[in-house]
Amino acid sequence: MDKKLLEQSLVLIKPDAMNNSLTGYVLSQLSEFHTGLRFAGAKIVNVNRMLAEEHYAEHRGKPFYAPLIEYIIGISHYPDEPWKRRTIALVYQGEDAVQKIRDISGPTNPHVAREKRPGCIRSLGTIVPLKDAAGNPIGDRIDNLIHASANKEDAEREIKLWFVPGDIPPLMRIYPTEVSSEHYYFKPGKLYKEYEKDSICIVAPGDVVWKSDMDALRLLFEGAAASCTVESVAAKYLINSHTD
Ligand code: GTP
Numbered sequence: 700m701d702k703k704l705l706e707q708s709l710v711l712i713k714p715d716a717m718n719n720s721l722t723g724y725v726l727s728q729l730s731e732f733h734t735g736l737r738f739a740g741a742k743i744v745n746v747n748r749m750l751a752e753e754h755y756a757e758h759r760g761k762p763f764y765a766p767l768i769e770y771i772i773g774i775s776h777y778p779d780e781p782w783k784r785r786t787i788a789l790v791y792q793g794e795d796a797v798q799k800i801r802d803i804s805g806p807t808n809p810h811v812a813r814e815k816r817p818g819c820i821r822s823l824g825t826i827v828p829l830k831d832a833a834g835n836p837i838g839d840r841i842d843n844l845i846h847a848s849a850n851k852e853d854a855e856r857e858i859k860l861w862f863v864p865g866d867i868p869p870l871m872r873i874y875p876t877e878v879s880s881e882h883y884y885f886k887p888g889k890l891y892k893e894y895e896k897d898s899i900c901i902v903a904p905g906d907v908v909w910k911s912d913m914d915a916l917r918l919l920f921e922g923a924a925a926s927c928t929v930e931s932v933a934a935k936y937l938i939n940s941h942t943d
């Protein structure tokens with residue numbers, strides 16, 4: 700099939716969209732009728748801190764990083780109801796998937812979105828002023844309802860972070876996969892091939908795994924540098940498996 704038709708993008712319907720009952724609205728804006736794009740994957744995720752930090756790794760160290768992590772985990776919108784902390788992760792596939800979804804989403808800042816692109820999804824977002832314990836202003840949080848991959852490279856990294864190959868129908872997978880012949884067990888910052896107390900099995904023989912993850916696991920196990928961290932490989936296997 701034509702490669703252009705297979706382009707994929709990751710969409711996250713963030714906890715503020717859930718909290719405001721805007722899920723249906725976002726899905727309808729992105730529907731195949733409007734965009735020509737098809738679902739390739741979908742899941743409801745109780746985002747844990749490791750996944751949040753890997754997803755927003757590029758923003759580590761910025762002043763808005765800590766509130767951003769609490770936002771995507773769902774703490775900001777469901778401080779006292781942890782079971783309601785959910786994000787919907789979706790993979791859309793089709794021609795110009797990345798750009799089409801960025802266009803419908805609109806500018807990052809909802810105020811800019813309302814001014815420049817009224818009607819886009821993020822024009823329904825809010826900016827929340829933040830205060831420290833003493834009540835002093837410490838900046839803003841941008842609640843903009845949706846995440847959309849910024850380019851094809853980000854889309855690949857993000858889809859492989861949130862989804863295992865088995866979440867996507869075989870004929871819709873566009874990144875190479877490999878069948879593992881080994882066990883890999885994970886503890887924060889550590890990787891084993893045999894069970895260690897308190898480790899979690901992330902890959903077992905026979906599992907279909909992203910090839911780039913298998914390459915990274917082999918290198919990381921040898922202590923060599925890899926294209927990604929062990930946390931970014933492990934995060935997807937731990938989705939919905941435990942709470943923080
Ligand atoms: P995403 O689709 O969520 O990745 O948004 P984006 O690609 O339009 O923006 P970017 O990746 O730069 O930022 C990720 C998220 O961080 C945004 O959606 C905002 O919630 C938040 N963010 C980005 N820039 C700022 C900023 O300058 N101030 C604050 N408070 N938050 C920001």
Ligand code: MG
Nearest residue numbers: 846847848849
């Ligand atoms: Mg971004």
